[in-house]
Amino acid sequence: MEILDRIAFSLDLEQIAAQAHVEAGSTDAAELRALIELAQQAGRPKAVYAACFITARDGDAVRVDDVWFRSRTLAHNLQSVERVFPVVATCGHELDQAFPAGGDMVKAFWWDMIKARLLGAASKHVRAQLRRRFRLAKTATMSPGAGDVSVWPIEQQKALFALLGDVEAAVGVRLTESFLMVPNKSISCLLFPTETDFRSCEVCHRQNCPSRHAPFNPELWEAIRAE
Secondary structure, eight states: OEEEOOOOOOOOHHHHHHHHTOOTTSHHHHHHHHHHHHHHHHOOOEEEEOOEEEEEEETTEEEETTEEEEOHHHHHHTTTOOEEEEEEEESOHHHHHHSOOSOOHHHHHHHHHHHHHHHHHHHHHHHHHHHHHTTOOSEEEEOTTSSSTTTOOGGGHHHHHHHHOOHHHHHSOEEOTTSOEESSSEEEEEEEEOSSOOOGGGGOOOTTOTTOOSOOOHHHHHHHHHO
């Protein structure tokens, strides 16, 4: 397991204010600036990854090192892959500890936006590290719980974390009983080399999903089902 805990990040007040619809020179702008300054002082985005190998395949199941995953979509995507990289990236638990108490819902919304930017920095950093260290060209990712249950069930978060070891001790990310991650601005995935683009949204049947990044691909879905 490799830990990345010295990740640079920047927070642009104008960009965040525009995203939050905060008018320049307003009282809200001053309060948002104060939160950004706090995040710049307290923030410590982090990531952890490991290099693992496919050790067995059985229909719609695939074993990574000694951990089995069951997902027809995952098995399809990894059918010509030998090495994969489990990853967890996070904004850092320090931001949850630093957020001032008081129950202000607007500030909590702004803080969540700031946390998302630190998560973005961590995710970008770990992907760049993997591509550089392992000389990876094109890559794709799959995350437990991304898409509907037929894609890759969220319960397999536990198995993905098992590949990495003690993630909470390493970077402060823990799983709840419902397999969600804390801090909330954290991501987990298997990253793998690929020749073709893939997003879990392409095989997800959820309609009107606010997090959709690609349209449903019926041809890909039928190809996976036919295997």
